[in-house]
Amino acid sequence: MSRIGKLPISLPKGVxxxxxxxxxxxxxxxxxxxxxxxxxxxxxxxxxxxxxxRPNDERETRSMHGLYRALxxxxxxxVSEGYKETLELVGVGFRASNNGQVLELALGYTHPxxxxxxxxxxxxxxxxxxxxxxxxxxxxxxxxxxxxCAKIRSFREPExxxxxxxxxxxxxxxxxxxxxxxxx
Numbered sequence: 001m002s003r004i005g006k007l008p009i010s011l012p013k014g015v016x017x018x019x020x021x022x023x024x025x026x027x028x029x030x031x032x033x034x035x036x037x038x039x040x041x042x043x044x045x046x047x048x049x050x051x052x053x054r055p056n057d058e059r060e061t062r063s064m065h066g067l068y069r070a071l072x073x074x075x076x077x078x079v080s081e082g083y084k085e086t087l088e089l090v091g092v093g094f095r096a097s098n099n100g101q102v103l104e105l106a107l108g109y110t111h112p113x114x115x116x117x118x119x120x121x122x123x124x125x126x127x128x129x130x131x132x133x134x135x136x137x138x139x140x141x142x143x144x145x146x147x148x149c150a151k152i153r154s155f156r157e158p159e160x161x162x163x164x165x166x167x168x169x170x171x172x173x174x175x176x177x178x179x180x181x182x183x184x
Contacts, residue, residue, distance in 0.1 A: 005065035009050040009073050012080045017050055019043045024072055028079025031120065031140040035075060037068050078140035085149050087135040091164040096125045096133045103135070107156040121148060
């Protein structure tokens, strides 16, 4: 039995879950999320808990058991508490600003980069003197938030020699030594 899959998910106050036609819908104070699941996996909602079970021990159903439990748990946490990621722009002249749902980045290229974000994501940029610019993204959908953060980071990934680029706050960059001077 999957260790993750057999754990029940407790529902916080204000969160409702409905299962109909292999689609799990989770509603809460932060929003509403839907996830279609494989018909072989059974989801039950009873006594303020969600349990995920599988009918047999075939390889495919075993792999989906823990996956769908984790996805449903992420949905429950997302609609009750939400998810938040902060990105830091490290480099001379790197800037970030937002106008509504449009994020503008200056990352050392000849042109600024404009990204139109989904309405489910709240964006906030912060620039202080002698500090690296910060981009804070909030959403109830963990998958969407991770995908947007990865896209922003892909425009200028941190490089190992000077550490310049877009990185997550608290992320450790593995640094390399440059050329050694005076080698004969």
